Amino acid sequence: MPLQSLDIVRRSATTLPSPEVRGAHTGQVAKLIDTTKCIGCKACQVACMEWNDLRDAIGSCTGHYDNPPDLSENSWTLMRFTEYENPKGDLEWLIRKDGCMHCADPGCLNACPSPGAIVQYANGIVDFQEENCIGCGYCITGCPFDVPRISKQDKKAYKCTLCSDRVAVGLEPACVKSCPTGAIVFGTKEDMTQHAEERIVDLKSRGFEQAGLYDPAGVGGTHVMYVLHHADQPMLYSGLPDKPRISPTVSLWKGITKPLALFAIVATAAVGFLHYIGVGPNETDERDEDAARRELEKTP
């Protein structure tokens, strides 16, 4: 159980409500990543590695600035760079800090079969509790943003914790603290939304007509939000999903299928039981044995 100030409001694979009385009455938290202010310096990546004591492998250059090339159990955040030629023929270098979005309705938590391996705190943070993780990877299946990664080493799932340990004691996440341009800011979701609105006004005055906030309703909103120059085309930003939601397949699997299946099994057994009581067993009696014997004797 983590620090008490992080009250858990949802636990994975738990059928009854979690303690919910203590809530985030001063507002849930949010991290706002302003892609329009981001210079791709990767200070956030280093801060993340330092605070969380993670060290990915020293890899290779693949001909891109994205290093390491993908999220991993050791890289909970990374910058993704996209070169985009806009309709005016001007180049834009869209840089997005990728990582867990901390969905209000988290697909990972929905998909997780292990009680308490994934939790959601009252402040909105979605956190993995690796000691409860069984390593099945259902969180990966459930995530609409392709974020969780299973470690090859210990077979546990890892992702950004939004520095829940720092936030619990009133600090901002490490990435936020390290950001030199203020492209990553942290506060209540309300404040961050308001800050984003101010940024969007500024961006529109600079010719980005479609500037906007990425806080997708399909997952109930997120506790990591983006300011985008082209909010109408999130896919431009290294494939940020346009309208993310928990896959209907996953919803079906983790939704109605579960009770229906149990019902089906119990019903089958019950029908058998009732049949046994009502109709009774099908027994072989002496008459059958006689008939068989007669049949046998008929043969020469």
Next chain:
Amino acid sequence: MTNHWVDIKNADVVLIMGGNAAEAHPCGFKWVTEAKAHNKAKLIVVDPRFTRSASVADYYAPIRSGSDIVFLGGLINYLLTNDKIQRDYVLHHTDLSFIVKEEFAFTDGIYSGYDPVKHRYDKSSWDYEIGPDGFAKVDATLSHPRCVYTLLKQHYARYTPDMVERVCGTPKDKMLFIWDLIASTATATRAMTIMYALGWTQHSTGSQMIRTGAMVQLLLGNIGIAGGGMNALRGHSNIQGLTDLGLLSNQLPAYIGLPLESEQDYGKFITARTLKPLRPNQLSYWQNAPKFHVSLMKAWWGDAATAQNNWAYDYLPKVDKLYDMLQMYELMHQGKVNGYLAQGFNPLAAAPNKAKMTASLSKLKFLVIMDPLATETSEFWRNYGEHNDVDPAKIPTEVFRLPTSCFAEEDGALVNSARWLQWHWKGASPPGEARSDVEIMAGIFTRLRTLYAKDGGAFPDPILNLTWKYAQPQSPRPEELAREYSGNALKDLADPKDPTKITRKAGEQLAGFAELRDDGSTQCGCWIFCGSWGPTGNLMARRDNSDPSGIGQTLNWAWAWPANRRVLYNRASCDPSGKPYNPARRLISWNGTAWTGVDVPDFKVDENPAGGMGPFIMNPEGVARFFARGAMAEGPFPEHYEPFETPLGYNPLNPNQPQATNNPAARVFADDREQFGKAAQFPHVATTYRLTEHFHYWTKHVRLNSIIQPQQFVEIGEALAQEIGIATGETIKVSSNRGFIKAVAMVTKRIRPLHVDGKVLHTVGVPIHWGFMGIAKPGFLANTLTPSVGDANSQTPEFKAFLVRVEKV
């Protein structure tokens, strides 16, 4: 920087050119984002590559590497012809009205006084006409045919938008749009800052590029004001401090020139540096040069420096020429240097033409490396496959490695780009046997002194008499050194107006350089730092960031040279009567009896503006110079010269004068000239640069940095990639006339081919950070490729524009 990092938030327009602040100075760049967020500032980036700075810019324009003077010269022409200059400012605060000597001439790219054999100018004609009163002649109407205004207009009239497009490859519409935006800061209430770095300095015309930028700023009235200035972004955390303390081989600390061979006479030496005013009632602060110099000599040689021995003048070396690094390696290459001490320096990686460097180091008897890391230089003799293909058996040089502490392992002050001396405290003790540089130097010195005392020598006095009054002679403490360069009184100092009054007792620290004396009663190791450790203690350690000014003037945070002044030339932010041009961003103003404000006035505090004293008090004319007089090697007005490895082969501005193709005043050694490549063989324009993930050749030794940028790559545009049939991630070979490197190709849209004078030019981006030492993937030193030629003034090598050929491996 004329201004400081925080002040950038006051800018209305930010021009990043010759630098890549977002990438190379991300922490300082935050003030650009502040300016954008709170000041609605527009960010312009002009660069051969679409950089990370460009990624957050409002406007980006490409430019051919090495053609910046054309772009800026065109801008000067645009501002002058469209009258988009801050007229009141330039009229009163600059030399536009000054009349230049009749003998001064400029023909086909060459100024008067050129000696084509020595590649040197006789600069005597590059000066103002002096009247019978001993002062420079001026024409306030700016109509004189030889006034600076007329000459300036004439000079840059050739830099038309068409010419700029032709030479720079910058599309005209983008250029004009950007010029127009820049011109909007010619009003009194708008400010533009220019942020530049090695993208300007590392050219054979680097100093003049910077000067051209400064001239633009002067025309717009952007020097000396909040949100304005010429802001050099320094790379190493203390490179500014190193410069201040005498980085250049011909400088004493605090920009006092070392005597030349021709200056054997002290009187001549000191008179040449004691600049008399060139206009009536000008402060001409270098009049105080004797005070600075004598105090320095007292700091160094104490009682041995007396009036009788001209303050130990004979102890100073008299230089016959500049001993910059290119000169030293040339001498080494010629076998004229036996030993070399590389302190905090990795010349094999940092100096041009690695092959020459290896050959030079191989001729040494001994090489001493003082560094926290195992540098490439310390292993130059060892074979690392194709990354360092040498035969150790053929290299007799003996290498000693002295491990030093790094900056975080010692106390002391670092001087940042903003000239702030910020004291810091060590975070950890150095590992193993590492010692601080000071300890090592002290050890070498005390041993030398013992040897001289025992065995004598040709001239032991400068060594034996050197002041060395540290509590532990083997290990002077940073506090002791800091107090020494800040300076103190050697005797009780009397008030010159009232000799009965003692203003400073013997032994007390001085509050500032105004207290320095030329009679040997004060000592100061670096006059511009005077007061940093004042009578009240260590001002560099102050950490009060309160900002009552509201514009980022945190005067109680650390200490800035000179005199804790944050914006240089701040008197120029006011009109002649002393009223601020922009009251909303007032730095100082005249209140009727004194200059007061939110900055330390860069002026005589009680000088009534009615007296006509100019704001540029370090210049004897009291105003800023468009006409550099003799200060620059290649001419008083910046002129475009092609990089020494020019992709064109001629200078489009002076096509008929081959002497004006490249910088005519640059010093090029014969063997280096032979190694220049030609466009026919090496058709691509290469430029080297730094990435945000790494710091020079250090951080490839660091795991975190190596994780986020693990392997050497070279950036090429899609068009070039297609031409040579390479896809991103494949390996390419980049060759110059001096060697080759192999690296991963990063094919990008961010580098586009430029159309220059009818040719299509491809730019090749070569990040520098890799080598054969460290834990990142081993790579080639980028300086395998670069040419050995420097700027004509600073000798900074031309790392930003040279010719290569890119091939598929």
Next chain:
Amino acid sequence: MSLQPADRIERYRAPVRITHWIVAISFVLVAVSGLALFHPAMFWLTNLFGGGPWTRILHPFIGCFMAAAFALLGVRFWRDNAMQQSDWMWLRKFNDVANNREQNLPEVGRYNGGQKLLFFVIIVCLTCLFLSGIAIWRQYFSEYFAVDLVRFGSLLHAFFGIVLICAIVVHIYAAIWVKGSIRAMTRGWVTPGWAWKHHRAWFREVTKGIQQR
């Protein structure tokens, strides 16, 4: 077919019986571990396997083992489970089946229509479980599949798992219901009367063998 003591007819030889029970035990383990990972209310079952991670580790291996063991049975039983015209009629008269009115049913061979149907349901289920199981086997294979395929695989795996469990419940119940069946799989023999009653065609076939002998 060898004849046992006069009142016994051999139905399953020992290797078949052993294989069956291997499959059966594997099934119980795989079903229990599957259910444990399927529904939170069943998660406590992971304790039977040494906790969640062990359950996650063991489940796919047991599943593969079961599928492989069943494959042996499948080959062995394949021919006997070919659907005949009479099997369809048998199935159509399910009401008589359920009410123990075997006299109304067509003569049954070694297996009746229900058993054959079950056989094919198991084959389909195991095939689908195996294939979808590979896709969702995170430790070794999932990275080679698109996430949407893994999602679909997860759903399929759950669906066929449930179908299989229900089918096996029916199978077990049938064994309990039709007395004498369990002995056939535990001891290997049935009484002639049992064979006569439930699998008359098979009875005739095996006794023809006796005649031949």
